[in-house]
Amino acid sequence: MTTTADQLFAELQTIVGPEHARRDGDLSAFEQDWRQLAKGKALAVVLPADTAQVAAVVQACAAARRSGLAVSIVPQGGNTGLVLGGTPDDSGLQVVLSLRRMQTIRAIDRQNLSMTVDAGCILQNLQEAAAAEGLLFPLSLAAEGSCVIGGNLATNAGGTQVVRYGNTRDLCLGLEVVTADGAIWCGLSGLRKNNTGYDLKHLMIGSEGTLGIITGATMKLYPQPVATCCAWLAVDSLDHAVELLALSQKHLASGLTGFEAMERDALALVEKHMPHLRMPVALAAGQAFILLEYSDDESQERARTRLEGLLEAAFEAELLTDGAVAQSMEQAQRMWDIREHITLAQAAEGLHLKHDVSVPSSQIPAFVRKAKAELAKVLPDARVINFGHLGDGNLHFNVQAPEGADARDFVDTQQRVAERAIYDCVNAFGGSFSAEHGVGRLKRHDLAQYKDPVALSMMRSIKQALDPLNLLNPHVLLPEVAATSPEVAHD
Amino acid sequence: MTTTADQLFAELQTIVGPEHARRDGDLSAFEQDWRQLAKGKALAVVLPADTAQVAAVVQACAAARRSGLAVSIVPQGGNTGLVLGGTPDDSGLQVVLSLRRMQTIRAIDRQNLSMTVDAGCILQNLQEAAAAEGLLFPLSLAAEGSCVIGGNLATNAGGTQVVRYGNTRDLCLGLEVVTADGAIWCGLSGLRKNNTGYDLKHLMIGSEGTLGIITGATMKLYPQPVATCCAWLAVDSLDHAVELLALSQKHLASGLTGFEAMERDALALVEKHMPHLRMPVALAAGQAFILLEYSDDESQERARTRLEGLLEAAFEAELLTDGAVAQSMEQAQRMWDIREHITLAQAAEGLHLKHDVSVPSSQIPAFVRKAKAELAKVLPDARVINFGHLGDGNLHFNVQAPEGADARDFVDTQQRVAERAIYDCVNAFGGSFSAEHGVGRLKRHDLAQYKDPVALSMMRSIKQALDPLNLLNPHVLLPEVAATSPEVAHD
Known part of the structure; x- marks a missing residue:
């Protein structure tokens, strides 16, 4: 007999407690993306307390789906995504499974340079927990005050430190995942080397909640740089910007921790809408501008010397038309502020x-x-x-x-x-x-258009293999995956 | 009607040319692993010239298998593996598909710090090609003179530079793969960021030829370090060795490019069997010894100063009982020689x-x-x-x-x-x-024993989804995967 939505809701309330499974009142914080591109209507919003509850929720939804109810699950972290990968459609048949209550830092292993955390931990909290141990967790992006690590992993978030430390996947040593049939895969691990089979960790990372629900992770930590130094550089073409990148990589090697480029029009918008943000170099000085960050493992003095050495070489090679080196952490922060205000300036425009x-x-x-x-x-x-x-x-x-x-x-x-x-x-x-x-719901049609068809076919086979009910985030990522059972009306 | 082995062999000869599909004469270079643990008997050894031929070979074998011939394919690179992942069993029903003829370096993009290569390129050739451009391809391991990059990728090889540059998977930007049904997935890419779906690249890497045959790869390059400096250090316990590792990571950060440990008994074997290799520090000086390599992006002088600074701190922290710093590249090479002779000393013993x-x-x-x-x-x-x-x-x-x-x-x-x-x-x-x-044939039973059962179940589902005929390296990695069709007698 088909489970009804009401029956499933009652079951979910039993699993997570009545106050943590909701379907009434204002749920827009869960049903709408933060850019307000789309607002859906969930069957329920559930907030499990731990991994076992996540597994139980998935099991309940899978059983309901097998019984004929066209329910599916949308895993959600901080709901800061840009492609509608974490909010429900308007069918009233999707359960939003929010990881927000799971915020425990389970362990920090200073010697092994790793930490094991709940998927719902806010990124900034992880940065701060690492810093409290004198270590660095390098993932950094605009939403870091509200995005959570599970979402960063599910979307393989990038950010501003990728040039040195890689994307989120490069920072992950192990995962704990609830599978589509509600089993718990204990793949947490502090290992740097483990060649025992298919790399399921990397398969889950970036899969946008379509293959499993990430509930925990072991992440890499790094020694903190001793000093950081920034420069704001003007170039007269992107050709020179790219040559400057190569020169910087050669001179600064792994000390190059940031290399952001902005064309003049982007900064002109910032100047127009945020006139209080003073440009370090006049916009007339170049066609494009580079915010370059160098991190040194020895001293502030050396950081400055090394950065100035690079700039000398760049001026000699006639790559730069102007430039300024931040004289303090505060000046460096102001440079980053300008970079980060482009999005706001665009919104204001x-x-x-x-x-x-x-x-x-x-x-x-x-x-x-x-x-x-x-x-x-x-x-x-x-x-x-x-x-x-x-x-x-x-x-x-x-x-x-x-x-x-x-x-x-x-x-x-x-x-x-x-x-x-x-x-x-x-x-x-x-x-x-x-x-x-990522792809989310917004870019599914682009995936259909531009992805190598052999790759797309392999992706479909994998989705079918790991989530045969098409229970997990079925409207996300893959274009039109057919559910095997049951037929789902709103697909 | 079932294809016969003779018919398939004739077809393979047509695809790759008669001289490159062999079944007679001495084929032990392909049928036996280099440690001579096991010698098999192949249906044929085929050496395709390019990716299209690889695809045609797979298609022919898949068709034969569908017709009822219990053929399967063993992809082989340099045949330097340690776990019997690249040699055939003795059924006479496995086709060894050797990538050895595919040795073209397709492109080097200096600006993008990447190179695209055939899977059959010998690792050392890639190191040298990078060096000729003033760049570094950091993968380095004992078999580098004969192993090939396709095998390094299929097994996710490690080596001596992992502490700084990661495993082979961390050095790969993109892959070209022939799938189990003989399609070509063009996943070659110089991109550092690409969040458009499941990471098939990482799924293929380390899958030991069971999910697809890697025919080409785009690999990362790095700026060459300006100077490298080595030390040989004695400690009185592994506890101190591990503390020294943490201290080194803190002091040297990304400059730490090697940290090898050897317990005294291992070096005693070298001293016994290779007395001409002089120990940099007397064995009596410690219980374990560390070969530490530091690479600097500035100068030889700074490399020395930084390394000596670390050693001072380590002596102060009472972690070291003795130590020697290599005074030349030659002395450094001798330290590495000792490390690399342990395996030979063990064989001599x-x-x-x-x-x-x-x-x-x-x-x-x-x-x-x-x-x-x-x-x-x-x-x-x-x-x-x-x-x-x-x-x-x-x-x-x-x-x-x-x-x-x-x-x-x-x-x-x-x-x-x-x-x-x-x-x-x-x-x-x-x-x-x-x-x-890796796992190969040697450690399949260990996988059954020690792998998380949920992970193992996902691995099986993926294998079944991407290779439903169980055509690719069926005796490797996964314990007892049942073939769906046809029934294969020797499984």
Whole structure:
């Protein structure tokens, strides 16, 4: 007999306690993404206290689905995603499984440079816990005050330190995961080497909650750098920016911990909307600007000397048109503030289209020229606001409506046009249409369009193998996976 | 109608050319592992010239298997593996698919710090190609003169630079793979960030040829260190060795590029069998010895100063009982020679049991004490020869027959006894029974015994999903995967 939604809800309340399984009142913090792109309606929002409760919730939902109820589960962390990967649709048949109550730092092993944590731990809390031990947890991104590590792992988050420490997957040693049939895989591990079979950890990371629910993780820690030094540099082309990147990698090696690029138009928006943020170098000085961060393991003095040595070489090679070195931590922070205000300045300027693309860094100048040219053909007056993590080949190639145009109308009508022009270029340059944000519900159609069909077919086979009921986040990532059983009306 | 072996062989000859598909003459270079643990008999040894030929070979074998011939494929690289993952069984029904003819370096992108290569490229050739561009390809291991990158990837090889650069998987940006149905997945990529779906690259890496055949790869390159400096250090316990590791990580950060540990008994064997190799420090000076390598991105002078600074701190902390710093590259090479001769010294001493285990580095002293105690209970006079990549928590915890005993008899009769004692300890300390060598045919039973059952079940599901015919390396890695079709007599 088919379980009803009411019966399932009652069961979920029994598992997590009545106050932690909700379906009434204002649930928009769970049902709507933070950018307010879409608001869904959940069958229930459940907040398990621990891994065993997560497993029990999954088991209950799987049983209900097997009985014929077209329920599915949307795992959710801090709900800070950008691609609608963590919020429910409006069917009223999705259970939002929030990890927010699971916030325990289970263990820190200083000697092994690792920490084991609950998936619901807020990223900033992990950074602080590491710092309290004199260690560094290097993952850092704009949402760090509210995003959680489980979400960072499920989406393989990037951020500003990738050029040195890699993406979230590179920082992970082991996982604890609840599988689609409600079993618990104890893959927590402090090991740096373990060649005993398929790397399920890496398969789960970046799978956006479609293959399992990450409930815990063992993450790498690093020695804290002794000193950090920043510079703000003007170049007259992206060609020079990319040459500067190579020179920086050669001179600073693993000391290069940040290499952000911003085209002039992006900074002009910041200057317009946040005039209190003073540019370290006048915008007239260059076409693009680099925020370069160097970290030294010896001393502040050496950090400064090394960074100045690089700048000397860069001036000699005629790569720079101007530059400023931060004279204090405070000045460095102000440089980062400008970088991080571009998004807000874009918002202040009006609705716009976001793109999160990557190409090999060697291809960046040619790609940007080509993408701008192609975009101009179809949207002649649209304004490209281009900035990003150049050190990783990752650009936020955003598009703002033409000056004076109706931004809402522009966004509503031109999104596909802009995407097609940009992503076709990305594809031609061997790039990715989603470098760090993931696919979610927003970019499923792009996956269908641009992903290698052999890869897509393997992904489908894996999804089918590990989640045959299509219970876990079925509307996310993979385009149109058919459920085997039961037939799900709203798919 | 069932394809016969003769028919398939003729077809393979057509695909790769008659001289590159062989079944007669001396094929022991392909049919036997280099340690001569086992010699099989192949249906054929085929050496495709390119990826298209690999795909055609797989298609032919898959069709034959579908027709009822119980053929399967064993992908082979340099045939330097240690766990029988790349040689055929004696059924005469396995096709050895050797990548040896595919040795092209397809492209080097200096700006992007990457190179794209055929899977059959010999590791040392890749190191040299990178060096010719002034760059570093850091993967380094004893077999580098004959192992090939496809095999390194299929087994996720480790080696001596893991403490700084990670395992082979950490050095890979993209793969080209022929799937089990003979499709070509073009996943070559120079991207540092790409969040568009499941990470098939990491799934293939370390899968030992059971999910696909790696035919090409894009690998990371690094700036070359400016200077490298080595020290040979004596400590009076592994506790101090592990404390020294933490101190080194703190002082030298990413400059720490090697941290090898050797217990005294291991070096005593080298001294006995290779008396011409002079120990940098007398064996009486400690219970264990550390070969520490530091790499600097500035100068030889600074490398020396930094290393000496660490040693001063270590002596002050009373971690060291003696030590020597290499005064030249030649002296440094001699230190590495001693480290690398332990395996040969063990061979000279006689047949022995090899174990390749890892535990979190913080657990190493307790693990070694416990494992020695447990081993002594069951094999009181067996001699532990313990050394390895301490910086990665990876020990080669080898066991030599008792002094004067019949080594062949000891190895033949005590292997399981030793393994059980050691691996039970490994397991109790959250470790791995195969840190860098993989599973192959040799350690399948250990996988059945020690792998988390939920993980094992997911692995089986994935194998079934990506290779439903069980065509690719069916006797390797996974314990007893049942073929769906056709029934295969020799499974």
